[in-house]
Amino acid sequence: MAITLLFAVSALTFGAMNVLGDPLFNILGPIARDTSNPKSVKLIEKAKNDYNLDKPLPIRYGLWISGFVRGDMGVQFSTDGQPPVTELLKERIPRTVTLLILGQLIAVLVSIPWALLSASRADKFVDRLSTATTFMLVALPGFALAIILKYLFAIRLGWFPLTYRALDPLQTRLFQMLLPGFVIGLPAAAIYQRLLRTDLITTLQEDFILMARSKGVSKPRILFKHALRPSMFSFITVVGLTTGALIGGSIVVETVFRIPGIGSTLVEAVLRHDFPVVLAIVMIVATAFVLINLLIDVVYTIIDPRVHR
Amino acid sequence: MSELQTEMRQEHQPLLEVTDLRTHFRTERGLVRAVDGVSLTLERGKCLGIVGESGSGKTVLSRSLMGLLPSSNTVTSGSVKFEGKEILGLPSKQMRRLWGREMSMVFQNPMTSLNPLMKIGQQIAEPLNLHLDMSRADARATAERLLRDVRIPEATRRLDQYPHELSGGMRQRAMIAIALACGPTLLFADEPTTALDVTVQAQILQLIGEQRRDRNMSVVLVTHDLGVVAGHTDEIAVMYGGKLVEKAPTSVLFAHMKMPYTMSLMRSIPKLEDPSHTRLATIPGRPPDLVHPPKGCRFAPRCAYARDKCITEEPPLRQAEDPNHSYACWYPVGSPEFNQREAELNSGAVPVTLEAR
Amino acid sequence: MSTQTPTTTEAAAPEPGEAATKKTLGIGFWVCIGWLLVMVFVAVFATRLPIPDPKFNFIEPGQAGPSKGPSTAHWFGTDKDARDVFARTMYGARVSLTVGFIAIVFGMFVGGTLGILAGFFRGWIDRIFSFMFLVLLSFPSLVLAIMLTALLDRKLFTISMILGVLAVAPVGRLARATTMQYAEREFVIAARSLGAKNKRIIVRELLPNVAIPMSALALLGMAVAIVAEGGLAFLGLSVERSITWGGMIQLGSDSSKTLQNQPWIAFFPIGVLFLTVFALNFAGDRVRTYFDVKETSL
Numbered sequence: 001m002a003i004t005l006l007f008a009v010s011a012l013t014f015g016a017m018n019v020l021g022d023p024l025f026n027i028l029g030p031i032a033r034d035t036s037n038p039k040s041v042k043l044i045e046k047a048k049n050d051y052n053l054d055k056p057l058p059i060r061y062g063l064w065i066s067g068f069v070r071g072d073m074g075v076q077f078s079t080d081g082q083p084p085v086t087e088l089l090k091e092r093i094p095r096t097v098t099l100l101i102l103g104q105l106i107a108v109l110v111s112i113p114w115a116l117l118s119a120s121r122a123d124k125f126v127d128r129l130s131t132a133t134t135f136m137l138v139a140l141p142g143f144a145l146a147i148i149l150k151y152l153f154a155i156r157l158g159w160f161p162l163t164y165r166a167l168d169p170l171q172t173r174l175f176q177m178l179l180p181g182f183v184i185g186l187p188a189a190a191i192y193q194r195l196l197r198t199d200l201i202t203t204l205q206e207d208f209i210l211m212a213r214s215k216g217v218s219k220p221r222i223l224f225k226h227a228l229r230p231s232m233f234s235f236i237t238v239v240g241l242t243t244g245a246l247i248g249g250s251i252v253v254e255t256v257f258r259i260p261g262i263g264s265t266l267v268e269a270v271l272r273h274d275f276p277v278v279l280a281i282v283m284i285v286a287t288a289f290v291l292i293n294l295l296i297d298v299v300y301t302i303i304d305p306r307v308h309r
Numbered sequence: 310m311s312e313l314q315t316e317m318r319q320e321h322q323p324l325l326e327v328t329d330l331r332t333h334f335r336t337e338r339g340l341v342r343a344v345d346g347v348s349l350t351l352e353r354g355k356c357l358g359i360v361g362e363s364g365s366g367k368t369v370l371s372r373s374l375m376g377l378l379p380s381s382n383t384v385t386s387g388s389v390k391f392e393g394k395e396i397l398g399l400p401s402k403q404m405r406r407l408w409g410r411e412m413s414m415v416f417q418n419p420m421t422s423l424n425p426l427m428k429i430g431q432q433i434a435e436p437l438n439l440h441l442d443m444s445r446a447d448a449r450a451t452a453e454r455l456l457r458d459v460r461i462p463e464a465t466r467r468l469d470q471y472p473h474e475l476s477g478g479m480r481q482r483a484m485i486a487i488a489l490a491c492g493p494t495l496l497f498a499d500e501p502t503t504a505l506d507v508t509v510q511a512q513i514l515q516l517i518g519e520q521r522r523d524r525n526m527s528v529v530l531v532t533h534d535l536g537v538v539a540g541h542t543d544e545i546a547v548m549y550g551g552k553l554v555e556k557a558p559t560s561v562l563f564a565h566m567k568m569p570y571t572m573s574l575m576r577s578i579p580k581l582e583d584p585s586h587t588r589l590a591t592i593p594g595r596p597p598d599l600v601h602p603p604k605g606c607r608f609a610p611r612c613a614y615a616r617d618k619c620i621t622e623e624p625p626l627r628q629a630e631d632p633n634h635s636y637a638c639w640y641p642v643g644s645p646e647f648n649q650r651e652a653e654l655n656s657g658a659v660p661v662t663l664e665a666r
Numbered sequence: 667m668s669t670q671t672p673t674t675t676e677a678a679a680p681e682p683g684e685a686a687t688k689k690t691l692g693i694g695f696w697v698c699i700g701w702l703l704v705m706v707f708v709a710v711f712a713t714r715l716p717i718p719d720p721k722f723n724f725i726e727p728g729q730a731g732p733s734k735g736p737s738t739a740h741w742f743g744t745d746k747d748a749r750d751v752f753a754r755t756m757y758g759a760r761v762s763l764t765v766g767f768i769a770i771v772f773g774m775f776v777g778g779t780l781g782i783l784a785g786f787f788r789g790w791i792d793r794i795f796s797f798m799f800l801v802l803l804s805f806p807s808l809v810l811a812i813m814l815t816a817l818l819d820r821k822l823f824t825i826s827m828i829l830g831v832l833a834v835a836p837v838g839r840l841a842r843a844t845t846m847q848y849a850e851r852e853f854v855i856a857a858r859s860l861g862a863k864n865k866r867i868i869v870r871e872l873l874p875n876v877a878i879p880m881s882a883l884a885l886l887g888m889a890v891a892i893v894a895e896g897g898l899a900f901l902g903l904s905v906e907r908s909i910t911w912g913g914m915i916q917l918g919s920d921s922s923k924t925l926q927n928q929p930w931i932a933f934f935p936i937g938v939l940f941l942t943v944f945a946l947n948f949a950g951d952r953v954r955t956y957f958d959v960k961e962t963s964l
Contacts, residue, residue, distance in 0.1 A: 008801045013813070020817035135951075139944035141893045143900045143912070144936045147919045151933075155926045162922045207422040214377055214416075215436045215487065216409030219401070225435075229426045248808030252897055256919070266809070267901050270816035282813050286804045304426065 002294055009286045010068075014061050017275050064279075073280040085280050089262060093284070095164075096261035099184065099250055100243065102177055106185030108239065111192035116223050118193065119200035130193065137190035142249040146183045146256040153179055163258040180257045184249050188242050195238055199231040206230075232303060240296035244289040322393050324495060324527050325351040325374070330387035330397070332366075332373040339600040343369040345551035346387070351544075353494070356521060356528040358538030358559070360574065361548035364596035367531045370548065371497045373397075374529070375412055376404045391495070409436040413488040415517075417500040419480035423472040429456075429483050430468030436490045455486040459516060478509035482516065489520060496521070499531045514541050535571075536578040539563065544633075547571050550597040550607035553626065557634035567629055567641035570608045606639065614640055614650045695952040698945035705942055709759040718750040720757045720909055742934040745917060746924065755935050758911040761822065761904070762892050762942070768826035769891040770884055773833025778880055780834070781841025786849055786868055795838065802835035807890075808897055815898060820906045825898065829891045840883065844876045882957050885950030889943045896939055911935045 035041060048054045052063055067074065073085035118127045137145075154160045160179040168176065203209065204227055212226045251263030258264075262281050269277035332344035343366045351357050361367045372378050374389055376396060389397040396407065413436075416422035424432060433455055434448035443451065449468065456464035459482040472480055481501065488496060498517055502510035518541050521528050532538055538545055538559070545562050547555040547570065555568040566572055573592045594611035597603055603610055609619040616639070624637045640646040708715065736743045742751035784795040802810070814828045848854060854871050862870075898904040899912025918932025919925045925932060 005797075005800060005804060008797070009804045012801060016813070016817060135948065136940075136944065139889070139947045140940055141896050141943065143897060143915065144940060147915065147925065147932055147936065150919075150922075151925055151929060155922060207416055207418060208424045210377060211414075211416055211422045211484070211487075212424070212435075213401075214375065214408055214414040215490075216405045216407070216439055217435065218405060218439075226424055226427070230424070244806040245808075246806075248806040248897075251808055251812070252900060255901060266812060267903070270812055270903065273816065275816075278813060278816055282805065282809055285806060285809050289806060290804055 102181035103184030772830030777837030785845025
């Protein structure tokens with residue numbers, strides 16, 4: 001199933017790129033349209049040959065996908081093809097992955113205690129306040145939150161650096177990623193908190209919670225030891241599914257904080273009509289997304305002993 | 310105070326003494342009087358059966374006694390003394406020392422009352438760790454012994470199994486093992502057999518009885534089935550609409566029941582000697598609305614023997630011939646009025662009319 | 667046994683959390699609707715309202731910089747080209763609301779149709795459509811939107827359609843699930859046994875029932891589309907040569923200096939965008955609770 005899906009996704013992406021856009025134009029710019037000039041015609045012929053554009057679409061797809069699987073993602077259209085797409089992405093992917101992991105880590109670490117606090121005081125003041133807060137965080141678009149946090153914590157308070165600098169040592173770079181991580185993590189935390197809070201409240205009404213109380217188990221221990229795990233199922237699913245949305249969010253965040261990851265690379269490539277780069281990034285992101293969903297199923301079997309497959 | 314004195318004092322006082330207990334819930338519809346003025350006592354080592362239909366307040370009563378109800382919308386008043394100490398209204402921080410250690414509860418549905426994601430062994434060991442400060446290994450050994458006590462075969466293997474891997478009866482045994490873990494002096498069993506097969510029911514009741522004798526523990530057995538309590542209790546309290554309507558030692562109650570309600574409950578037990586497909590007598594109507602309970606006797610609207618007085622005036626709890634037997638009825642079973650109506654009913658002279666509800 | 671039903675725990679006290687779910691939309695809902703109506707009004711009648719020209723450069727001779735803070739003349743201040751931020755914010759509502767509206771109408775129409783057909787006919791139709799939804803959902807939405815804007819032009823209608831495509835899969839899934847749920851109900855089976863044609867069953871029996879949860883999600887969907895448009899505009903990939911909130915925010919934050927010295931350029935559009943999205947989310951959420959729609963897949 002996952003293989004079929006990946007095949008469909010890649011074919012669709014590749015097809016859309018080649019049918020909706022004009023690869024030749026994107027490589028050569030206005031020259032591609034200038035067929036009267038023999039110099040241009042020569043260039044067009046060369047480009048067609050170089051990029052296999054004279055072959056039919058399915059063959060081009062076959063060539064591209066076999067290259068992609070082997071780790072050869074082709075040549076950039078812009079910047080004279082240097083560095084090759086694979087090299088470019090090798091340098092940029094780790095930054096985005098770091099940012100996403102940091103964001104998810106912040107989201108999970110913030111949302112679990114937050115949900116426990118809310119659920120244990122359901123409908124009290126703290127709970128109502130936190131529900132209102134989650135509502136606002138969800139309604140705040142990522143780029144708006146990025147600018148607000150940047151303004152407050154980087155510009156006004158000066159706690160964090162304004163932008164990312166690729167040449168700084170690792171520790172410094174991780175610190176520079178912290179504020180962007182919060183921009184990604186906080187809205188996700190709000191979503192997780194709402195979900196986990198609801199599930200916790202449902203779990204807390206279960207008979208086995210009353211049973212645990214009747215054994216003399218303390219309230220914090222009931223929350224952590226008895227209620228949390230049975231409430232985690234949809235939480236884990238949503239954490240997995242949200243990773244995809246976070247990739248979208250990271251595009252904006254990378255742009256605001258000037259982090260050269262794949263998100264900002266994608267935007268630059270789109271603005272420059274550099275299709276091999278766009279294609280490679282979209283494919284990598286979609287593949288990651290599909291694989292994450294597979295992973296959720298595996299995690300399920302680990303946390304729920306009742307699931308046997 | 311020396312230990313001897315403490316022991317002597319305890320000899321003279323009942324384990325549990327309940328006076329005029331009221332438990333009301335604030336709801337959107339109004340105040341639900343789930344338990345409305347219940348008084349009873351329970352001696353050490355004895356078994357008290359609390360019997361009533363669903364909605365009679367028996368589950369709420371047992372949970373109020375143990376202090377397990379959520380505090381947010383519950384109002385309780387009256388007094389619950391455990392070993393002479395007032396425990397009603399104690400914050401759960403203090404109740405927690407009693408829960409599991411001095412008093413524990415076996416719930417109705419073992420499937421939902423055991424934590425589905427925790428191994429049986431862990432669930433038994435938890436109170437041992439908490440209350441008796443046992444090491445992990447000791448707790449595990451004790452848990453295994455407890456599983457043997459409640460006759461679960463292959464106890465060692467069961468420790469590492471999850472509830473869904475056990476049968477219904479075994480789950481209930483496991484729950485009893487958890488409740489017994491710290492050797493409580495008082496065990497509440499709330500419909501412990503309702504979710505089980507008939508054959509398993511008897512075994513579970515037997516098990517509770519044995520453990521009670523072995524441990525000199527008191528048991529409060531809550532059930533809707535008068536047949537269940539008959540052979541396993543020393544005393545029975547019948548509840549209706551949040552009130553105690555009849556209370557007597559088991560043998561006295563079955564010999565001289567006074568309340569028509571108790572009688573109806575009795576008639577709804579299927580008997581072995583009945584030919585198969587005998588229609589069971591059922592109690593017509595529904596339990597009373599506990600937000601607006603009837604003015605007089607709460608059972609009057611459903612009682613075939615009710616007269617005008619029953620509808621207007623609430624009967625007090627009165628003593629019967631036996632000093633330990635009390636009941637709340639104006640025209641109890643055996644009274645002239647009761648006999649007269651009984652005769653009319655049998656002859657078909659008076660149609661059974663029920664107030665439309 | 668007797669008439670009693672001993673299966674449930676009796677008279678359990680209502681727990682917190684489920685209490686107070688009264689069937690009213692509440693004041694908050696109407697406040698949000700009020701705000702949205704104001705925005706719609708502003709968007710429709712922007713040209714006729716007594717607000718400054720959003721493209722005019724209010725440069726005053728003898729002033730240091732072109733950008734100035736909020737004043738009575740310019741409520742939200744002026745931007746780096748000395749244009750009135752308030753007027754631009756009002757005009758920005760046009761693109762956002764239009765794109766959000768067209769996108770969700772398109773998504774509802776296409777996704778709803780596909781979903782109902784899949785849920786009603788099942789079999790291979792269902793398999794094909796469901797697979798289609800799955801493929802669409804395999805792209806993070808902003809990534810798909812960026813890819814499509816790269817291939818197509820950046821006209822108002824195109825951007826709306828692109829964001830509409832994003833709504834197809836979630837809406838379709840909801841419609842499919844709801845249809846399957848209702849297709850099993852007695853009244854549909856009854857209609858079928860009376861010899862009603864498929865078309866009639868779909869239009870007369872299923873559509874009204876599927877429409878309720880879908881309409882509840884329309885407001886939430888519109889919020890998603892507006893945020894997505896804002897994101898695209900912020901990245902410079904939305905409607906060209908138009909005033910957009912995302913574009914204004916980008917302009918106000920493209921350098922840290924601007925953000926530090928003229929925060930009003932970015933923060934006023936952020937505020938209005940936030941209030942609009944919040945109002946849509948809040949109202950949508952109220953409607954969803956009101957109709958008791960469980961699914962939250964948008």
